[in-house]
Amino acid sequence: AQSVTQPDIHITVSEGASLELRCNYSYGATPYLFWYVQSPGQGLQLLLKYFSGDTLVQGIKGFEAEFKRSQSSFNLRKPSVHWSDAAEYFCAVLTGTASKLTFGTGTRLQVTL
Amino acid sequence: DSGVTQTPKHLITATGQRVTLRCSPRSGDLSVYWYQQSLDQGLQFLIQYYNGEERAKGNILERFSAQQFPDLHSELNLSSLELGDSALYFCASSASLDQETQYFGPGTRLLVL
Numbered sequence: 001a002q003s004v005t006q007p008d009i010h011i012t013v014s015e016g017a018s019l020e021l022r023c024n025y026s027y028g029a030t031p032y033l034f035w036y037v038q039s040p041g042q043g044l045q046l047l048l049k050y051f052s053g054d055t056l057v058q059g060i061k062g063f064e065a066e067f068k069r070s071q072s073s074f075n076l077r078k079p080s081v082h083w084s085d086a087a088e089y090f091c092a093v094l095t096g097t098a099s100k101l102t103f104g105t106g107t108r109l110q111v112t113l
Numbered sequence: 114d115s116g117v118t119q120t121p122k123h124l125i126t127a128t129g130q131r132v133t134l135r136c137s138p139r140s141g142d143l144s145v146y147w148y149q150q151s152l153d154q155g156l157q158f159l160i161q162y163y164n165g166e167e168r169a170k171g172n173i174l175e176r177f178s179a180q181q182f183p184d185l186h187s188e189l190n191l192s193s194l195e196l197g198d199s200a201l202y203f204c205a206s207s208a209s210l211d212q213e214t215q216y217f218g219p220g221t222r223l224l225v226l
Contacts, residue, residue: 034214036217042219043115043203043217043218043219043220044203044205044217045115045217046115046214046216046217049214090156092156094215099144099146099161099168099169099207099210099211100146100158100161100169100171101146101148101156101158101205101215102158103155103156103157105155106155106156
């Protein structure tokens with residue numbers, strides 16, 4: 001069965017610093033991968049997605065992610081974090097034969113000024 | 114704003130009661146998904162409907178049921194509520210059946226006392 005691992009439960013970065021959130025997936029075929037962000041008390045907003053093609057995908061709010069098949073990873077990056085980026089970030093995988101998203105446990109990002 | 118709407122935003126009820134959560138998908142989307150977000154289980158897929166028909170089931174309790182109406186809105190019915198049903202319930206929608214990006218609503222926060 002497919003699964004998603006986000007090894008970091010909580011990350012703190014200074015405003016202006018770079019950010020990388022880790023995501024590893026387990027799935028036999030080429031996965032469809034997503035990053036969503038959840039601000040406190042809010043719903044899930046799609047940041048970016050990977051279906052196929054270029055392994056470096058650009059998303060909203062200056063985020064990007066790189067799909068690495070050899071490492072089964074889909075890490076999220078941002079070169080310079082803003083205080084408003086503080087939120088919880090979820091990596092998710094959509095299999096090719098089912099419709100459901102399988103989510104990781106999330107990484108809570110704290111930004112210090 | 115994803116275009117997916119959910120009502121109510123908050124719901125407080127007692128154990129043993131029954132509640133109905135409502136979701137309107139994005140305009141033109143035929144698939145509706147329900148997810149539960151709880152502290153102990155994380156984000157879990159409950160059920161999917163496509164154009165009025167149930168298409169996939171996840172970890173949905175027998176006390177829970179859902180339906181999608183001809184106008185494509187969906188309702189999630191939770192009965193014989195228990196304390197452990199307290200959670201954030203999300204609805205998501207996508208354009209078609211499979212392998213599509215899912216857009217999430219703001220959620221309904223259910224508190225069972």
